[in-house]
Amino acid sequence: MPAPSSRPGFLNVSQLQPAPIEPVKGCVFCEEVGGRLLQHHEDFRVVAIDDIELPGCARVIWNHHVAELSELNETQRLLLIQALHETDLRIRTLHKPHKINIASFGNKVPHLHFHFIARWKTDPWWPESTWAERPEIQWQGVPATGLAEATTQLSDSESARLAVSDWTQLRDRAIPLRRSVFVEEQSVPEDEEFDSFDSISRHVVIAANGIALGTGRLAPDGRLGRIAVSEKQRNKGIGRLLVRALLNEAQRLEFPAVHLHAQVQALGFYEQLGFSAESEEFMECDIPHRRMSLGF
Numbered sequence: 001m002p003a004p005s006s007r008p009g010f011l012n013v014s015q016l017q018p019a020p021i022e023p024v025k026g027c028v029f030c031e032e033v034g035g036r037l038l039q040h041h042e043d044f045r046v047v048a049i050d051d052i053e054l055p056g057c058a059r060v061i062w063n064h065h066v067a068e069l070s071e072l073n074e075t076q077r078l079l080l081i082q083a084l085h086e087t088d089l090r091i092r093t094l095h096k097p098h099k100i101n102i103a104s105f106g107n108k109v110p111h112l113h114f115h116f117i118a119r120w121k122t123d124p125w126w127p128e129s130t131w132a133e134r135p136e137i138q139w140q141g142v143p144a145t146g147l148a149e150a151t152t153q154l155s156d157s158e159s160a161r162l163a164v165s166d167w168t169q170l171r172d173r174a175i176p177l178r179r180s181v182f183v184e185e186q187s188v189p190e191d192e193e194f195d196s197f198d199s200i201s202r203h204v205v206i207a208a209n210g211i212a213l214g215t216g217r218l219a220p221d222g223r224l225g226r227i228a229v230s231e232k233q234r235n236k237g238i239g240r241l242l243v244r245a246l247l248n249e250a251q252r253l254e255f256p257a258v259h260l261h262a263q264v265q266a267l268g269f270y271e272q273l274g275f276s277a278e279s280e281e282f283m284e285c286d287i288p289h290r291r292m293s294l295g296f
Helices: 075-096 167-185 239-254 262-272
Strands: 036-040 042-048 057-062 099-103 115-117 160-166 202-209 210-219 223-229 259-263 282-284 287-295
Touching: 042 075, 057 075, 075 099, 075 115, 075 167, 160 167, 160 239, 160 287, 167 223, 202 239, 210 239, 223 239, 239 259, 259 262, 262 287
Parallel strands: 223 259
Antiparallel strands: 036 042, 042 057, 057 115, 099 115, 160 202, 202 210, 210 223, 259 287, 282 287
């Protein structure tokens, strides 16, 4: 049987000429770097795409203006494949995603390049592509049995509602409460309170009249955190509803277990919800904590 490259209609790629070096006027990847430069080679470059909603994204761009992988000779192809492999390893090591999507489109910019998109089960689009529409936020009424005492203090115009969604859709409600509880009340530095995990975590908010009574998040590594309840609504069941909503979301996303860093005064609260302490005390933001976990 003849080799595929010798069949009619197939190119003998070993005979292809090297890619041209001359830049093409009007090509964005000939005229611009295309991102924050991470690695530069004579034939290719690796750039980071600093998108707050999609950390861990990068491009591998062939420096010479060609449109298709098939235009490279064998040596060039092997070099490019090695660059793709090393970029994949770099993203996995630094960001520990659940999946990496790799794509080469080139429809609008016909200059050979590959996109690397780090994905997490908790990102806003999972398991769909990142260009899919975000799921609409779904608010649900809070069971009266779970929030009986708190609802007596709410306005009659709106009962408490709960939603689990992404940061973009819940941040306007969550930020004021987290700033009040953690930054102002507990003196956590604001740049530590609001971090890069927010954009790729699942968040829960319980709100009434557009104002958050409680919030929390499920991070990509299965850690529950940023659990906060407004001062006037504490000890009324909101915290339990927040944690249970996050546990339900973790199970939906098929996490085998979850963990959290519990402030020592809250150990009993989490033990009642099934968590077990598994570490000695440690300091986090100058507050004593213990790691706790719960398996499904």
